[in-house]
Amino acid sequence: MCGIVGYLGKSDAVAVLLDGLKRLEYRGYDSAGVAIVDEVSGMQVVRSQGKISALEKRLEESPVRGTVGIAHTRWATHGRPSDENAHPHRSGPFVVAHNGIIENYADIKKQLEGEGYVFTSETDTEVIVKLADRELKSGMSHREAIVSALRQLRGSYAVVFLNQDEPGEILAARRESPLILAVGDGEFFLASDVPAILPYTRRVIYLEDGDLVTLRGDGFSIHDFDGSPCSRVEHYVDWNPVMAEKAGFKHFMLKEIHEQPHAIIDTFRTSVEFNSRQFVLSDLKLSAEEVRGLDRIFLVACGTSYHACLVGKYMVENLCRIPVEVDLASEFRYRNPLLNERSLMLVISQSGETADTKAALQEAAARGARCRAIVNVVGSSLARMAEGVIYTHAGPEIGVASTKAFTAQLTALYLFALYCAQSLGRLDRDLAGEHIQELVELPGKIEQAISSSEVITSWARRYMHAQDFLYLARGILYPVALEGALKLKEISYIHAEGYAAGEMKHGPIALIDENMPVVVLMRSGAIYEKMLSNVQEVRARGGQILALVEGGIDEKLGSSSSQLVLPKTSEWLAPILFTVPLQLLAYHVAVLRGTDVDQPRNLAKSVTVE
Numbered sequence: 032m033c034g035i036v037g038y039l040g041k042s043d044a045v046a047v048l049l050d051g052l053k054r055l056e057y058r059g060y061d062s063a064g065v066a067i068v069d070e071v072s073g074m075q076v077v078r079s080q081g082k083i084s085a086l087e088k089r090l091e092e093s094p095v096r097g098t099v100g101i102a103h104t105r106w107a108t109h110g111r112p113s114d115e116n117a118h119p120h121r122s123g124p125f126v127v128a129h130n131g132i133i134e135n136y137a138d139i140k141k142q143l144e145g146e147g148y149v150f151t152s153e154t155d156t157e158v159i160v161k162l163a164d165r166e167l168k169s170g171m172s173h174r175e176a177i178v179s180a181l182r183q184l185r186g187s188y189a190v191v192f193l194n195q196d197e198p199g200e201i202l203a204a205r206r207e208s209p210l211i212l213a214v215g216d217g218e219f220f221l222a223s224d225v226p227a228i229l230p231y232t233r234r235v236i237y238l239e240d241g242d243l244v245t246l247r248g249d250g251f252s253i254h255d256f257d258g259s260p261c262s263r264v265e266h267y268v269d270w271n272p273v274m275a276e277k278a279g280f281k282h283f284m285l286k287e288i289h290e291q292p293h294a295i296i297d298t299f300r301t302s303v304e305f306n307s308r309q310f311v312l313s314d315l316k317l318s319a320e321e322v323r324g325l326d327r328i329f330l331v332a333c334g335t336s337y338h339a340c341l342v343g344k345y346m347v348e349n350l351c352r353i354p355v356e357v358d359l360a361s362e363f364r365y366r367n368p369l370l371n372e373r374s375l376m377l378v379i380s381q382s383g384e385t386a387d388t389k390a391a392l393q394e395a396a397a398r399g400a401r402c403r404a405i406v407n408v409v410g411s412s413l414a415r416m417a418e419g420v421i422y423t424h425a426g427p428e429i430g431v432a433s434t435k436a437f438t439a440q441l442t443a444l445y446l447f448a449l450y451c452a453q454s455l456g457r458l459d460r461d462l463a464g465e466h467i468q469e470l471v472e473l474p475g476k477i478e479q480a481i482s483s484s485e486v487i488t489s490w491a492r493r494y495m496h497a498q499d500f501l502y503l504a505r506g507i508l509y510p511v512a513l514e515g516a517l518k519l520k521e522i523s524y525i526h527a528e529g530y531a532a533g534e535m536k537h538g539p540i541a542l543i544d545e546n547m548p549v550v551v552l553m554r555s556g557a558i559y560e561k562m563l564s565n566v567q568e569v570r571a572r573g574g575q576i577l578a579l580v581e582g583g584i585d586e587k588l589g590s591s592s593s594q595l596v597l598p599k600t601s602e603w604l605a606p607i608l609f610t611v612p613l614q615l616l617a618y619h620v621a622v623l624r625g626t627d628v629d630q631p632r633n634l635a636k637s638v639t640v641e
Contacts, residue, residue, distance in 0.1 A: 034052060034222075034224070034227070036048050036102045037221030039098070039246045045095060049065070055222070060105055062107075063086040064102065064105075068097060068126070072097070076121055077089050099199060099201065109154050122160040123163075126193040126195075129188055129190045131189060133156070133184050135185040136186075148161050148165070160192075162184075163179075166179040187207035188206055189204075202243065207389065210222075212251065214251070214265065218231070226427055234268075238263065241255050242254075282430065282628045290435050292473075292478055294424065295442050298422075302450075308460045308464045308467060312450050317401070325374070326373040327375070328355045328377060329356050329363075330355060330356070330377050331388065332379040332385075337360075342507060343444035345603075346445055346603055351455055351457060352457070353451065360385065360387040363394065364394035370395055378392050378413060378417070379406075380405075380406055381408070381433055382411060385413075396416075404416070407439065422443075424439065438607045438610055438611070466603075473608070476608055477611055480597055483596070484615050486593070487595065488619050489593075491623055492623065498526065499547060500527035500550065502549075502552070502613075503529075503551045504531070505531060506556075506558055507605065507606055508609055511610050512530065514529070516528050518617035522631045523620045535565055540568065540572065544574070545575070550578075550616070553581070554605050578593065578594045578595070579597060579613075580596055581600075584596060
C-alpha cells in the first residue's frame with residue numbers, strides 16, 4: 032500500500048525521489064515526505080499531508096539539495112492522515128521510512144516513553160527509529176543499532192534508513208513487506224514496487240525476508256541480520272516506462288481495460304503447445320502424477336481475486352471432477368481448515384504481496400498441503416513462497432480497481448483446469464484442440480465488446496445518479512455479477528450488489544422499483560429460460576433492465592429492456608467476455624460522477640497489511 036523510494040547516486044535526489052513517488056501513486060496514499068542527507072546541510076526532512084503536489088509545494092518553499100535520500104507515500108494504518116504522521120520519521124541521527132505494521136508497537140512505545148522518549152506522531156513507525164536511536168546511545172555501531180531495533184519488532188516491515196553521521200550510506204531491510212533493490216550506472220535505488228525505477232534501470236534484485244542491504248557510492252552489499260553475506264539473483268525487468276504511463280488514455284483504468292486482449296494472449300501463449308494440443312505449465316511444478324494424487328483443491332484470495340476463485344471452482348470441478356473449496360484469505364486460517372498432503376492450495380494475488388493471502392499460504396503449508404500461486408508480479412513474495420506458480424503476464428496494473436489482472440487470472444485458472452484435466456486423462460487431443468481454438472478467438476471477441484461501448488456509455492448517462500444497482504446472473508456468471516457490483520462500488524461510490532438470480536425471491540426482490548437499474552447477465556444454455564423468468568420478475572416490479580446477451584437481441588426480454596449483444600463463446604470463457612462491459616459501465620459512471628477513477632477513496636492497490 033504505502034510507497035517507498037530510496038536513491039544514492041550523483042543526480043538530484045529530490046527529483047528522482049518525487050518521480051518515483053508519482054509512479055507509485057496507484058498504491059494509494061494520504062501523505063508524503065522526503066529526507067535528504069549530505070555532509071554540508073546534514074539531514075533535511077520535508078513532509079506533507081495530501082497529494083504529492085502538496086509536498087512539491089513545500090519543497091519549492093523550502094528547497095533541499097543532495098544526492099542521497101529516501102521518500103515515502105503513506106496510507107494510514109496507525110494514526111490519522113496528518114503532517115505529523117507522514118514519513119520519514121526521525122530520532123537522533125536516524126531517519127526511517129516504513130511500510131507494514133508493527134504489531135507490538137504499543138508495548139515498545141510505552142517502554143520508550145518510560146525511558147524519556149517523546150513521540151510526535153501516532154504511528155507505529157516512530158518506535159522503529161527511536162529504538163535504533165536508543166541502541167546507538169547504548170554503545171552499538173549504527174548498523175548494530177538498526178539490527179537490534181529490527182529484532183525487537185513483531186509484524187511486517189520494509190524499512191529504509193538514512194544516517195546523518197554516515198551521509199553517504201543507506202541501510203534497508205524487509206520482513207513480509209515488499210522491497211526491491213535496483214542497480215543503475217553508478218547509482219542505486221530502493222523501492223516498494225518496480226514502476227518507481229523503470230525510467231532509470233531495469234536491473235532489479237528482489238529482496239528476501241531478513242535481508243539487510245547497505246548502499247554506498249562504491250556499491251552495495253546484502254547480509255542477514257547475523258552479518259553473513261546473502262547471494263541474490265539479479266533480474267532484468269522487461270517492463271518499460273511507457274507501459275506504466277497512460278498512453279493517451281484519460282485514465283490508467285481505461286488503458287488497462289483496452290490492454291486485456293494482449294494480457295490474455297501473453298498469459299496463455301507460453302502455456303499452450305499448439306501443434307501437440309497440450310497444456311504445459313512448467314513454472315507450476317506440479318506433475319501429472321501429483322495431480323492424480325489430489326483429493327481436494329483450495330482456491331484462496333481476497334477481493335477481485337476471490338471472485339476469480341469462484342469462477343475457477345466451476346472450471347476445475349466441471350473439467351476435472353475434483354472437489355474445490357473457495358475461501359477468502361482473510362478468513363481461511365481462522366476456521367481451522369482441513370488440509371493434508373493430498374490437498375492443493377492455490378492462492379491468487381495480482382501483486383503477490385497481499386498479507387492475508389500470504390498468511391493463508393503459510394497456514395496451508397504448515398498443514399502439509401501442496402502450495403502453488405497465481406500472481407502477476409515475477410519475484411513477488413507469494414511467487415517465492417509457493418512451490419510453483421502460474422504468472423499472468425498482464426504487465427503493470429496501475430489503476431487501483433483491477434481489470435486486466437482479473438481477466439488474466441481467469442485465463443490462468445482456465446489453463447490450470449485444462450492442465451489438470453489433461454493430467455487426469457479427461458482431455459483428449461480433439462477436445463483440447465477445441466479449448467485452444469476458443470482461447471485463440473477470445474481476444475478478438477473482447478475487442479468487439481470494447482468497441483461496442485456506445486450502449487454502455489448510454490447506460491452510464493442514464494443511470495449515473497442511481498442510488499443502487501443490482502447485478503443478477505446464474506452459474507459460472509454469478510461471480511461476474513459480484514465482480515461487476517464491486518467495480519461500480521469501488522470507483523463510482525454507488526451501492527451495488529451482485530446476486531445469484533435464483534436467490535432474488537429470497538430478499539432482494541423487495542428492493543426493486545422503477546428507480547432500480549438491474550444488470551442481468553444472459554448466456555445461452557440450460558439455465559437461460561430460468562434467467563428469463565427472473566427478468567420477468569424484475570419487469571413486473573418496474574425495475575430498469577440492462578441486459579448483456581449472447582449472439583443477438585432477444586425479444587423475450589421485452590421492449591422495455593436495454594440490451595448489449597456480445598459474441599458467443601464457450602461456457603468457460605464467457606466470464607472473461609462478460610466482465611469487460613461491466614468494467615466499462617463502472618468506468619463511465621465514475622467519470623460522469625467526477626470521482627477519482629484511478630485512485631478511489633480509501634482504497635489501495637496492494638493490501639500488504641491485515
